[in-house]
Amino acid sequence: MKRLNDIPKKDPFKAPDGYFETLPDKVRDRIQAEKQADAKPGFFAVFKPYLYFAGFFIALAFLFKVGLNTFTGDYHDQQIIANQTETVESEYFEYDMISEETIYAAILAENTDEETEIPEETMIAYLTQDDYSSILYYE
């Protein structure tokens, strides 16, 4: 009967010759390589925080714009249209309220005013003068 205790206790697994002479240097080289790799971060690793920051602000600006249009944009547009409509309507309203007599009277008054505004002396001087430049001037 074979018992475990009957078998000599030994480690039968051997490493290749020279393995342990070179291993410390290999490990040191790998550690140095990893240190250098850690010291030189890639482009994305460097700019990642800034890209996230920029993206955050673009998203924030977009949301602000959408929110602004939703809550105030429609009201603002409606106010502009309402004001424009009101002005046009009031102009029409005022025009309708002026009677024909009032308009004719205003035209006649204008003509009368112009005639009466010229003093008599001016009229005489005008009719007697030879210099026609003043005629041109008055016209």
Next chain:
Amino acid sequence: MNEHLDDREILERFRTDNPDYAFHLLVKKYQEKLYASIRKVLVNHEDTNDVLQETLIKIYQNLNTFRSDSQLFSWMYRIAINEALGFIRKQKRKYVFSSLSYEDSLIQSLHADSFFDGDALQKKLQEAILKLPQKQRLVFNMKYYDNLKYDEISEILKTSTGALKASYHHAVKKIEKYLQED
């Protein structure tokens, strides 16, 4: 320089004086013991080499966090076994759709191993160990070859000492039964 410093002196040097040289001394001191522990779990030299290098790099990166109230080699051994177990987990995923199990591949590696230094009986013993369930195999290797105490194994494998004793007992029985065959 003196290459036979004790652990405390190496640690002191690592923390204050010349960390790279201190670590070089540490690797020189423990590389063979760590290699042997990992090799018994993974069998294959190439896999052992990969895991041992990863283990040593992890040790270097975390040596500053090591608390001097425990044994340095126990701490390093724990890292080595955890790395080996992580390696096995990854390897087992590769064998999910294969007709061959990972354990079968280890037995194949054993027979193809040109660095195996033992007679037919030694090879049969290793076969018997490789046929054990993974936990029993780990417990057996730690107790039989690495001479760890149950408390230390308990800390590494997060298993009660009672369960470990039972595992070891079952492992020895299975191995002896396998050795009696033929």
